[in-house]
Amino acid sequence: MGPDSSQDAQTVSELGEFGLIHRVTSGRAQSSGTLLGPGDDAAVLAAPDGRVVTTTDLLVQNVHFRLDWSTPHQAGRKAIAVNLSDIAAMGAVPTGLLVGLGCPPDLPTSVVDELAAGMWEEARGVGVDIAGGDMVTATALTISVTALGDLQGRLPVIRSGASPGEVVAVAGRLGWAAAGWAVLGRGFRSPVAVVGAHRVPEPPYAAGPQAAAAGATSMVDVSDGLLADLDHIAEASGVGIDVRTDLLEIPQRLAEVASALGKDARHWVLTGGEDQALVATFSAGQPLPEGWTAIGSVIEGQGVTVDGADYGQEQGWQHWR
Template sequence: MSTIGDLGEFGLIGRLTRRLRPGRAVRLGPGDDAAVIAAPDGRVVATTDLLVEGRHFRRDWSGPYDIGRKAAAQNLADVVAMGARPTALLVGFAAPLSTPAAWAERLYDGLDDECRAAGASVAGGDLVGAPEVTLAVTALGDLGGEPPITRSGARPGDVVAVRGRLGYSAAGMRLLAEGRDGPAELIEAHRRPQPPYAAGEEARALGATALLDVSDGLLQDLGHIAAASGVRIEVDSRAVPVPAILGADGPRHVLTGGEDHAFAGTFPADTVLPPSWSPVGVVAEGAGVLLDGREPEVAGWDHFRA
């Protein structure tokens, strides 16, 4: 079995780029010094994330295809959270030279498939040898002539609502850490999140005043809206959906677990929300986030906290 070291940089580039399918926004894909992406709006939404082996994923828990889908999903979700349509990813891939070439190919298959699910494509990137697998992913998006939906627009009186699964990834990670093999749905949710990519367009059509991707825990991420908007967000735990599959720790997973990449938004009080959006609280005057009238003891994930 050949390794990426056997293929060399340019052999690996050729092997990987042949697996990618350019999307409609890519005017010039891999092969030149830079890619060319259409920006009909005249503005580009851009976001980037780092994924480091042992910190953001474990190769004994997730295969390369799932790692690729997860890496793409968490960046594409950030673009959607701005009310934009994802157009392209740029991927920096670092790995030990002993990494099997087939492993890298499956990683890029995952990146490519997740992009297609969101209407985007991998347009380019970089490769380098490194002691551990690291991915640096930049996602681009187009606003289609509309203003971005930011975190700073929430106003007192707005309703807070969520769209997508919450708590599944955290529950799956706990199962893996305990060496358990089920429920499979939870483990797969940790390995491969399923952001509801339609949420950005839905939120805009509903008149969302603020929107974000829930990546570090619902309470913590709502705190970002509260801080940016200069308001207080009051969450009613009884209103937050807690599926039975999450078990006894379901409420904690739903409120503080990250990496499901659901969406949380604020909407004018008179908004008629469709069933896909669950109201979980209200926006009030003040600061911070309250859970059932009290400050929560634990809010979510912090990348700089041990």
Template sequence: MRPDAPQNADTVAGVGEFGLIRRVTQGRIQPPSTLLGPGDDAAVVAAPDGRVVATTDVLVEGVHFRLDWSTPEQVGRKAVAVNMADIAAMGATPTALLVGLGCPADTPATLVDELSAGMWQEAAVAGAGVVGGDMVTCETLVISITALGSLNGAAPVTRAGAQVGDVVAVCGRLGWAAAGLAVLGRGFRSPVAVVGAQRVPEPPYAAGPQAAAAGATAMVDVSDGLLADLGHIAVASGIGIDLRTDLLEVHPRLQDVASALGADPRHWVLTGGEDHALAATFPDPRGVPEGWRTIGTVRHGSGVTVDGIAYEKPAGWEHWR
């Protein structure tokens, strides 16, 4: 039994698979793109564009989240957000989500209720629906989300289109989730703003289609760290990228937290993942959309440099490294 579970709580085993499915799906409002939602062998989602953008992520307790750091509702929101950010990074709009859940038999059913509530809440932010999924017995809590999206007639913005001379810009927070992780790792629960950024990211979903409409040549979701994810654009496009520290915003709150912890806030901004900001390249600095911040340029060569110099520390998160 989970140590924090009330002894008299209904468990997922007691409620049963189909009872649990009913608990988390009944009474939910679906967007118009959901033609057939949960309850059949498969869902039916409208795709008037004729193409579907698809992505998936797996979140494992103890690796991607901790229930002593986050509420189940916050975990549910985060699981959905990290997937819909990938859809936005293609220049698309999220439309539907498929949820896979694995958990021990003694998991309180209320925990799954709260997870589900967070998922529906975050999906609604982007106008997407939770249309189906699967539930299985598992030794630890595992959440797998598949997100679908629509390009609405536009071309996808991939990582492979950056050209020498483009400017590099970002939209969304950088370094906040990393600062929150550092705070939580020290056993603290405040400042609330940075801890909240680690618990629930706030991807700028609308900024993806906005960047595509503005002529973005390449785009990526900043999930593993700005340097690491821009490195994916550099490799895919066959170019180099140089960032300028005088253009990188380091919020005063991050500076305060870093000072208290003896850390470097710029390192959080450059390498901290899980904020799920969007980074893109644009051919003309005058065409960078409102809300985006120019932070560098695309150059000849390879890799990502900072003020023309290779960054000596790890560029971001990588599993098994």
């Protein structure tokens, strides 16, 4: 149930904590997997597998999103997507979400309305609920999301399972969000598809469980950059990984944007984060699941190379760098 237009000018301090909670939760029906939703001290979710996969991500305004670049609705979708992507990267399916919101007292309630609508849209797109959360005063708009998932009887696909001789493959887009960030940073708002990739990632949610069922030996989502996130697998598994650029797709749209901005589209694909693609390793000779594309191999050694050599540039995003 959405707010009426007479309330759009209200601030969160005028509405109050409990009024705001009621505003964003009322009229939201819960699915059968949510046994007890918002309104009590804690939520109760079904755990069919007997194990619960859980992850948390924190998004801060002007670090992870800018409201002059994205609408609150888009920021809400992004907050959910980056968390559900981590669940998929473990080979699990999402079962529920908890959301914490910190915001200044003078924030218009209409911004919270839009954030909540975006969160619910992304959550419902994969069949899960926002089962609860918290709201507090903060100096900057901050969104904390905890996602829960179910392994459906499978072992989790972790980062430490890769072995030399295996194939490295990717599902989802690479480089698009980085291209969108570069376009927005130049003050442009198009191409829409590229800018939209920065505003709202499109993780291949189903590809994670599919890879797990197909025997993936390790997996990670690409949040910081392909090379940076592959390095997590290399380090955890005690192996080297070599990425072959001849196997990487450089979409024509990215090439056109890079040319217009004087940038290298291949660099975006190798190091750009926030596309929330999935990258995994599979036994050699095994057919890859539908939607997965080979981009390299696991080798003896350590670290990540590109075409057999050190990349020689920054490999992805790091906070506080």
